[in-house]
Every structure is written in C-alpha cells, then in structure tokens.
Amino acid sequence: MTEDSVVWLEEVGKEDIAIVGGKGASLGEMLRAELPVPTGFAVTAQAFRRFIDENGINDELFSSLDVDVDDADILRSAEKKAKQIIMAAKIPQDIEKSIRSKYKELCKKEGEEVFVAVRSSATAEDLPDASFAGQQDTFLNMRGEQNVIDAVKKCWASLYGARAIYYRVKQGFDHSKVNLCAVVQMMVEAEKAGVMFSSHPSTGEPFTIIEGSWGLGETVVSGSVSPDYYLVDKKTKTIKERRIATKNVMHTKDPKTGKTMDIPVPADKKNAKVLDDNEILKLVDFGDVLEDLYGIPQDIEWAIKNKEIFILQSRPITTIKKKKETNEKVATTAILEGLGASPGIAYGEAKLVSDASELGKVKEGDILVAVMTTPDMVPAMKRAAAIVTDEGGLTCHAAIVSRELGCPAVVGTRRATMVLTDGMKITIDGEKGLVFEGKKEVAVPAAAQPEKTSVTFARSKPITATEVKVNVSIPEATARALETQADGVGLLRIEHMILGLPKHPKQYIKEGKADEYVAELVSRIQTVVDAFYPKPVWVRTLDAPTDEFRAMEGGDGEPIEPNPMLGFRGIRRDLIDTEHFELEVRAFKELIKRGYNNMGIMIPLVQHPSELRRAKEFMTERGIDFGKTEIGIMVEIPAAALIIDQFLAEGLDFVSFGTNDLTQYTLAVDRNNEHVAHLYNELHPAIMKLIEHVIIECNKVGVKTSICGQAGSNPKVAKRLVELGITSISANIDAVEAVRDMVARTELQLLLKGAREKK
Numbered sequence: 001m002t003e004d005s006v007v008w009l010e011e012v013g014k015e016d017i018a019i020v021g022g023k024g025a026s027l028g029e030m031l032r033a034e035l036p037v038p039t040g041f042a043v044t045a046q047a048f049r050r051f052i053d054e055n056g057i058n059d060e061l062f063s064s065l066d067v068d069v070d071d072a073d074i075l076r077s078a079e080k081k082a083k084q085i086i087m088a089a090k091i092p093q094d095i096e097k098s099i100r101s102k103y104k105e106l107c108k109k110e111g112e113e114v115f116v117a118v119r120s121s122a123t124a125e126d127l128p129d130a131s132f133a134g135q136q137d138t139f140l141n142m143r144g145e146q147n148v149i150d151a152v153k154k155c156w157a158s159l160y161g162a163r164a165i166y167y168r169v170k171q172g173f174d175h176s177k178v179n180l181c182a183v184v185q186m187m188v189e190a191e192k193a194g195v196m197f198s199s200h201p202s203t204g205e206p207f208t209i210i211e212g213s214w215g216l217g218e219t220v221v222s223g224s225v226s227p228d229y230y231l232v233d234k235k236t237k238t239i240k241e242r243r244i245a246t247k248n249v250m251h252t253k254d255p256k257t258g259k260t261m262d263i264p265v266p267a268d269k270k271n272a273k274v275l276d277d278n279e280i281l282k283l284v285d286f287g288d289v290l291e292d293l294y295g296i297p298q299d300i301e302w303a304i305k306n307k308e309i310f311i312l313q314s315r316p317i318t319t320i321k322k323k324k325e326t327n328e329k330v331a332t333t334a335i336l337e338g339l340g341a342s343p344g345i346a347y348g349e350a351k352l353v354s355d356a357s358e359l360g361k362v363k364e365g366d367i368l369v370a371v372m373t374t375p376d377m378v379p380a381m382k383r384a385a386a387i388v389t390d391e392g393g394l395t396c397h398a399a400i401v402s403r404e405l406g407c408p409a410v411v412g413t414r415r416a417t418m419v420l421t422d423g424m425k426i427t428i429d430g431e432k433g434l435v436f437e438g439k440k441e442v443a444v445p446a447a448a449q450p451e452k453t454s455v456t457f458a459r460s461k462p463i464t465a466t467e468v469k470v471n472v473s474i475p476e477a478t479a480r481a482l483e484t485q486a487d488g489v490g491l492l493r494i495e496h497m498i499l500g501l502p503k504h505p506k507q508y509i510k511e512g513k514a515d516e517y518v519a520e521l522v523s524r525i526q527t528v529v530d531a532f533y534p535k536p537v538w539v540r541t542l543d544a545p546t547d548e549f550r551a552m553e554g555g556d557g558e559p560i561e562p563n564p565m566l567g568f569r570g571i572r573r574d575l576i577d578t579e580h581f582e583l584e585v586r587a588f589k590e591l592i593k594r595g596y597n598n599m600g601i602m603i604p605l606v607q608h609p610s611e612l613r614r615a616k617e618f619m620t621e622r623g624i625d626f627g628k629t630e631i632g633i634m635v636e637i638p639a640a641a642l643i644i645d646q647f648l649a650e651g652l653d654f655v656s657f658g659t660n661d662l663t664q665y666t667l668a669v670d671r672n673n674e675h676v677a678h679l680y681n682e683l684h685p686a687i688m689k690l691i692e693h694v695i696i697e698c699n700k701v702g703v704k705t706s707i708c709g710q711a712g713s714n715p716k717v718a719k720r721l722v723e724l725g726i727t728s729i730s731a732n733i734d735a736v737e738a739v740r741d742m743v744a745r746t747e748l749q750l751l752l753k754g755a756r757e758k759k
C-alpha cells in the first residue's frame with residue numbers, strides 16, 4: 001500500500017485495486033513478475049478524490065448528476081455540466097508536480113520526450129473489484145508535460161460521460177463512491193500487434209489462440225482488419241493451424257503529429273504472415289505465465305517492436321466462466337423498446353458505431369447499434385444480424401435499408417447507444433420492437449421453419465388482377481427483390497444509390513468527372529431495370545433531404561435548413577439545381593438507348609401542376625419521349641391529392657401514393673421523430689380520404705394508381721386499396737407475399753360478392 005498520489009506501476013500489485021483500479025493493479029502485478037510490460041505511473045484514485053475535495057466541488061458535481069438518466073437530453077446536459085466542473089478545477093499543486101516529475105523521468109530514461117497513453121482505471125470505494133471496463137476514455141500518443149496533465153484531467157472528466165453515468169445509476173453505484181485512477185504508460189510503437197487467449201475462449205480447452213496484424217493493435221481489437229489466426233496446442237507446443245488473412249489497413253503513428261492514422265498495408269505485407277513460429281511460441285509461453293500468475297485463462301493484448309514482445313494488458317476470459325457457470329444469460333424483460341422496423345429475431349453481440357471509421361467493428365452476425373444509420377454504413381449493415389438505433393421512425397434510413405436487406409431492426413429506442421455496450425449479448429425482436437439482454441428463446445413459427453427436403457412444395461404464386469410490385473432502394477437488394485416474383489418495381493429510390501457513392505455529385509462535377517457520375521448512376525439503375533426486364537420499374541428522380549447529402553464528401557455546400565423534410569428536396573430541388581437534373585436525365589436517356597423500355601420515370605414531392613409541367617418540359621427538351629417512356633408523380637403532399645384533376649390535365653401515365661410523406665404532411669408528424677412516432681398513423685381517416693379521392697379521379701380517366709409508401713406493405717391497407725380500385729401495390733421485399741395473398745383474397749371476395757348480388 002502506498003500513500004503517494006502518483007506511483008510507479010512497479011510499486012503496485014493486485015492488492016492495490018482500491019488505489020490504482022483493476023487495470024493499474026494488473027499492470028503492476030505483471031511488472032513485478034518481470035513480464036515485458038511498458039513502464040509508467042499511475043495517478044491514484046486517492047489523488048482524484050483529493051482533487052475533488054480540495055477544489056470543493058463535491059456538492060456541485062454530484063448534485064449535477066442527480067438527474068433522470070432515462071431522458072437522453074437531460075443526461076447529456078448532466079454530462080456536459082459535470083465535465084465542465086472537472087475541467088475548470090485545478091489539480092492540487094503537489095500532484096501536478098509529481099506527474100510532471102514522473103513524466104520527466106520516463107523521458108530521461110528514453111533520452112527523448114516520450115509518447116504515452118493515458119488510460120482510465122476506475123474503482124468503487126466499497127466494491128473495489130467492480131468492473132467499469134469501457135466506460136471511460138483512453139488518450140493515446142500524448143507527448144509533453146502539459147499534454148499529459150491535460151489528458152489526466154480529461155481522463156478524470158470521462159468518469160462523467162453519459163454512458164458511465166447511466167451505467168452507474170442502473171447498476172446502483174453511488175457516483176460519489178466511484179474514483180478514477182489515470183494510468184500513464186509508455187506507448188509501444190508496434191510493428192505488429194494483436195490479441196491472445198491463453199486458453200480456448202469458449203471451451204476453455206488447452207489451446208492458445210493468437211490473432212495478429214501489422215501496426216498498432218487497435219485494428220485487431222476494434223475488428224477493422226481481418227487478422228492472421230494461429231492455434232497452438234498448449235501441451236505439446238505445436239502450431240496446429242495458421243490462417244493468413246489479407247490485411248488491408250494498418251494503424252500507425254504519424255511521426256510528426258504523434259496522432260495515429262490508418263494507412264494501407266504495403267503490398268508485400270498484405271498477404272504475408274505476421275508472426276514467425278518462434279514469435280508464436282514465445283507468445284504462448286507468456287500466455288502460460290500470465291495464466292499461472294492470475295490462476296485463470298487470460299485475454300491478452302500484445303505488441304512487437306524490434307523483435308521485442310510487449311504485454312499491454314491482461315484480463316480474465318469471461319466467456320468461459322459464463323458458459324460453465326450459467327450457460328447463456330437468459331433474457332426475460334426487455335431492456336429497450338422502440339419501433340419494430342424490420343421483422344425477425346436475432347441474437348448477437350452489440351457493436352456501437354458512432355461513425356464510418358468504426359464500421360470494421362461490426363463482424364458477420366453482430367448487432368449494429370447507432371444513433372442513426374447513414375448510407376456509408378450499408379456495408380456493415382449487410383454483415384449485421386440486426387440493427388438498433390436511438391432515433392428514427394418506420395420510414396427512416398435504418399428502417400428502409402434493413403427491410404431490404406432482410407435484417408431485423410428496432411429503431412427509435414432513444415437510448416440504445418447509452419444502454420448497450422460493445423460486446424453485450426442481446427436479442428432483437430424486430431417485429432415487436434424489443435431488445436433483450438442475453439438470449440431470448442423465441443418459438444419459431446412453423447411457417448418460418450426450414451422445409452424438409454423430402455416434402456418440399458413450391459408455393460405457387462396467386463395471380464392477381466391488381467399488380468403486386470416491390471420497392472427497391474439499394475442495388476444490393478435486387479436479388480432478394482426478384483425472388484419475391486413481384487410484378488415489377490413500384491419505386492426505385494435513386495438517392496440511396498447516390499448516397500452510397502464515395503462523394504457528393506457536386507464534387508464529381510467540380511472535378512470535371514460528370515461523365516463518371518452519370519456512368520455510376522446508369523450502372524446502378526441498370527442492375528434493377530435489367531433484373532426485372534421486361535416488368536416495369538418506376539425510377540424516381542432525386543429525392544434526398546439536404547441533411548443526408550451534406551454528410552457526403554464535397555457536400556458542405558448543402559444548405560442548412562431548419563426542417564429538411566419541408567425543404568430543398570424532391571422535384572423542387574431538381575428544378576432549381578438543374579445541373580444535377582441534367583445528369584439524371586442523361587442517365588435515363590442512356591438506359592433508354594440501351595433498350596430498357598420497361599423504365600418509367602416518377603417525380604417526387606410535387607405540390608403544384610406547374611412542377612410536373614416544367615419537369616416534363618425539361619426532360620422532353622433533352623430528348624426523352626413520353627410517348628414511349630411512362631411518366632408519373634408521387635402523391636405525397638395533401639395539395640397534390642386535393643387538386644389531382646389538375647395534375648391529370650398535364651398528362652400522366654400513373655400516380656403513386658407516397659404515404660410516408662403524405663402521413664407526415666397531413667398529420668403534422670415528422671416521420672423521423674421518435675418523440676411523436678405514436679401519432680404517426682398511415683390509417684388515419686384523413687389520409688384514406690385523400691387516397692380515395694385520387695383513385696376515383698384517376699380511374700375516371702384511366703390513369704394507373706399505385707402506392708409505394710410503407711402503408712402499402714400492410715395487408716389491411718392493401719385490402720382497402722383493392723376495394724377502392726387501385727391498379728397496383730408496391731410493398732417492401734418482406735411484405736410482398738402477405739400483400740399478394742391479401743390482394744388475391746380481396747379480389748375473390750369482390751368477385752363473389754358481385755356474383756351473389758347479381759343473383
């Protein structure tokens with residue numbers, strides 16, 4: 001035990017958790033055992049406590065944390081306030097002096113100003129072994145006395161991050177009893193690094209597993225690279241398996257700034273093995289020493305520099321223990337509730353993604369958790385077993401894309417990114433909109449069980465007079481969409497294709513690469529019109545809200561709007577930004593030239609017939625012949641529904657109800673706002689009244705009617721629309737079959753009714 005506020009790691013050991021937290025104690029213990037751990041010092045939990053006491057901020061700090069943590073906004077302001085209090089307070093002079101002098105000593109030993117990592121190691125006064133892993137922040141590659149001092153303070157402040165506050169409240173910890181030790185440790189400029197399990201992580205068998213890649217270990221820990229895999233029999237010390245992966249990215253330190261950055265792995269190293277046999281066996285030996293030291297199998301982070309091995313961290317493998325003692329945690333009550341946006345049950349590890357740089361974390365079968373998904377997340381969404389978001393309604397990006405991918409999703413939970421932590425095992429019910437901790441046994445409905453091969457009946461598709469089509473937004477969903485045997489595509493959203501491009505359309509134009517942009521559009525649209533040929537595909541002109549476009553590279557010119565849903569989107573945007581409309585038209589013309597006469601063009605968000613007139617003129621002047629190519633509008637603003645006769649007078653082949661927008665504009669309910677999601681009702685009588693009026697008017701003049709909003713995927717709505725005389729219904733991939741069955745049944749009922757009435 002030590003009374004000092006700042007101690008060398010060599011001076012502490014496993015009995016000092018109350019002073020330096022679990023991480024500090026473990027590092028000290030390893031150094032005592034003469035393991036090659038990078039040296040450093042710890043600013044103790046008691047130093048942190050003195051910092052609070054001597055600044056007299058106790059009351060102010062802890063009362064600022066006394067809030068309703070279930071209210072995300074309140075929680076975030078509590079975080080902000082608490083962090084401000086910490087950052088404004090002064091570190092007691094003797095503690096600051098001690099940090100400076102220990103850092104100087106480290107530099108003296110190395111003969112230069114060294115880079116260090118400042119890591120948090122939390123501890124609870126009355127429960128010293130409580131784990132707060134992953135709740136606080138780490139600051140890598142800090143150099144210079146003042147930067148180290150600042151990082152220690154920031155590390156302390158991170159004890160009051162929203163997630164940490166939430167966790168402590170829910171786990172029943174008193175904030176004032178939790179202290180934080182900041183560990184300041186030399187950075188290892190690793191040439192290669194990775195993780196090692198001293199015994200098999202799920203079975204506990206005597207096999208050591210090593211994963212490694214080039215550069216710093218963050219790529220392996222975060223999962224942003226597929227690492228090499230080595231399996232070693234601990235007893236015989238024989239290497240049983242070597243799987244050499246293609247490693248594309250490495251994390252390394254920029255020698256000038258000291259910041260870590262991602263660089264491509266040099267060509268000759270991409271497919272080269274990271275570890276030679278000697279290194280593998282040396283690591284296995286370290287694994288054995290650590291397992292003996294702690295008495296249980298260890299999960300170890302290692303690094304190699306100049307052929308020297310370093311052990312960066314070691315902690316017990318919890319997965320084996322869990323399996324043996326309790327098996328899987330069995331879920332009972334939901335920990336989160338949201339909107340069931342895409343049906344299905346999934347179980348897996350939560351992976352929190354705050355931006356595209358973290359997508360590598362999401363491995364096949366993981367559950368992607370985000371505030372809201374963005375188009376650049378689609379590759380990770382494809383790997384994910386399920387998706388959970390804080391924000392959004394049933395027609396938000398996450399909802400639309402996950403339905404197309406057939407991936408269960410719960411959106412609008414408000415707090416998923418706060419309640420869930422990386423690696424937490426959870427079950428998602430995408431139908432009911434629930435998230436459970438652990439595995440929830442759910443009876444699989446008989447219809448969803450795989451059919452036995454010996455009794456396979458190909459389910460025949462009912463023929464319906466009302467066409468049943470499918471919606472497509474991402475070209476990757478084409479194969480699944482085709483499998484539905486739909487009668488065509490009632491909505492192809494091209495903005496999702498554009499948002500999936502590496503840069504904003506304006507950037508292509510700026511770089512003189514408009515042709516490249518048009519070619520991208522053509523190829524993506526062609527994937528769908530070709531797959532469905534000769535069935536009709538209604539391609540919609542651009543309808544992207546500015547907030548989504550702004551996030552793209554080169555998208556900073558997008559206007560910042562108070563309410564993007566009522567702003568610069570749909571046809572109003574194309575009629576102003578004609579430079580872009582022009583490129584869309586070039587893509588359409590190219591597809592027509594290639595013989596895709598099944599393509600129709602659909603205009604979104606019209607509110608006045610003049611918009612339709614001008615759009616048609618624009619396209620006609622550029623060579624599109626609406627005698628040969630079908631043209632239609634989306635009816636998604638109440639104004640368009642109310643004066644549909646005036647639109648019909650402009651000349652139209654079809655109209656399609658965009659009920660996602662029609663609902664939000666008719667009911668004044670933002671479709672992406674989870675706070676008013678309970679008022680979002682596509683079956684509201686006012687909406688049905690608008691739809692009925694449009695169908696009647698269109699049927700009078702023989703113009704086709706359809707629906708491509710989410711409501712069309714509801715069989716009950718489909719039934720009503722068939723009764724009203726709609727020409728086609730376009731549903732989500734997962735809903736096509738149920739809608740088609742309902743359409744067939746309704747048509748038969750109408751026929752039967754007609755026949756009975758005649759008698």
Ligand code: PEP
Nearest residue numbers: 636658659660661708709
């Ligand atoms: C709609 O508004 O119903 C629609 C289909 O268009 P989006 O969801 O793309 O706005």
Ligand code: MG
Nearest residue numbers: 636658660661
């Ligand atoms: Mg719409």
